[in-house]
Amino acid sequence: MDKLNNNRSIDIIGVQIDFGAARKGVAMGPLAIRYAGLKKDLRKMGYVVRDKGDIIPPEDGMSLRHMIKFEQVNATNKQLYNAVYKTLEDGHIPLVLGGDHSIAAGSVSAVAKYYEPQGEIGIIWIDAHGDWNNDKSTETGNMHGMPFSAVCGWGPNSMVDFGQKPHFVPTAHCVQVAGHDFDRPEAERMKKAGMNVFPMSDIDRRGMHDIMAEAIRIAGEGTVGIHLSFDVDAITPEYAPGTGTPVANGITAREAFLAVEMLADSGKLISMDLVEVNPILDERNKTGMLASELIQMAFGKIVY
Ligand SMILES: [Mn+2]
Numbered sequence: 001m002d003k004l005n006n007n008r009s010i011d012i013i014g015v016q017i018d019f020g021a022a023r024k025g026v027a028m029g030p031l032a033i034r035y036a037g038l039k040k041d042l043r044k045m046g047y048v049v050r051d052k053g054d055i056i057p058p059e060d061g062m063s064l065r066h067m068i069k070f071e072q073v074n075a076t077n078k079q080l081y082n083a084v085y086k087t088l089e090d091g092h093i094p095l096v097l098g099g100d101h102s103i104a105a106g107s108v109s110a111v112a113k114y115y116e117p118q119g120e121i122g123i124i125w126i127d128a129h130g131d132w133n134n135d136k137s138t139e140t141g142n143m144h145g146m147p148f149s150a151v152c153g154w155g156p157n158s159m160v161d162f163g164q165k166p167h168f169v170p171t172a173h174c175v176q177v178a179g180h181d182f183d184r185p186e187a188e189r190m191k192k193a194g195m196n197v198f199p200m201s202d203i204d205r206r207g208m209h210d211i212m213a214e215a216i217r218i219a220g221e222g223t224v225g226i227h228l229s230f231d232v233d234a235i236t237p238e239y240a241p242g243t244g245t246p247v248a249n250g251i252t253a254r255e256a257f258l259a260v261e262m263l264a265d266s267g268k269l270i271s272m273d274l275v276e277v278n279p280i281l282d283e284r285n286k287t288g289m290l291a292s293e294l295i296q297m298a299f300g301k302i303v304y
Contacts, residue, residue, distance in 0.1 A: 233250070
């Protein structure tokens with residue numbers, strides 16, 4: 001249980017939003033993950049767990065050109081930014097349950113800003129998608145495809161502007177893992193930005209252990225710690241059917257466990273999002289339970 005850094009306090013913050021995605025239902029994700037017994041299990045591991053409840057997005061709001069439901073996404077992220085920042089000020093670890101992935105714009109921005117006086121953070125983004133579009137490159141206007149680009153300062157800047165003067169995370173410390181459904185313009189933008197990308201083909205060739213060791217080095221060396229943004233759509237639908245944008249031939253549940261276990265072993269995890277659990281599409285909360293297990297492993301659950 002001492003594998004992780006010695007912070008033993010976790011704040012759970014749920015975000016009931018699906019306005020950033022085309023398909024609805026991930027707004028119920030936080031409930032499904034809690035229902036799997038997450039709080040009880042984290043406490044069993046010796047954590048002090050505070051549940052800060054769920055952020056509920058406003059019902060109405062305007063869309064902008066190429067940014068569907070911008071106002072709702074932005075208002076929700078502003079609340080999340082404040083909640084995550086407060087959690088860090090209290091000395092606790094933020095654990096954010098989505099909701100669609102647009103919420104990472106709020107959570108990562110808060111972590112980057114909070115640690116700004118100490119140094120840069122690193123980001124490991126495990127996802128079938130790049131989430132590296134901006135309002136110019138997007139083909140759909142869905143904002144859950146933009147947060148990684150936004151927190152790195154490659155736009156849309158309005159997505160991460162909550163009046164705080166955003167601190168952008170240098171791509172040199174950012175890693176995308178398990179992508180296998182990139183849009184072409186998005187992939188070109190990632191290359192131009194110098195993003196570190198380990199797509200599925202790299203995991204096939206080198207194995208998850210090798211890839212995660214390198215990802216942890218990139219995100220962890222010379223930084224104050226690593227933020228993990230985990231989208232369950234990275235996991236192949238046989239194991240994680242309950243997600244908004246399923247993509248065939250993703251990583252296995254075992255590869256996902258290995259990835260988060262290695263992150264726990266590194267002692268560098270400072271904050272985490274677990275997003276895109278869709279209970280409507282799930283089978284008997286299989287994906288919700290898997291999400292809960294992955295979170296425990298990321299926080300250093302000892303199997304043996
Ligand atoms: Mn995503």
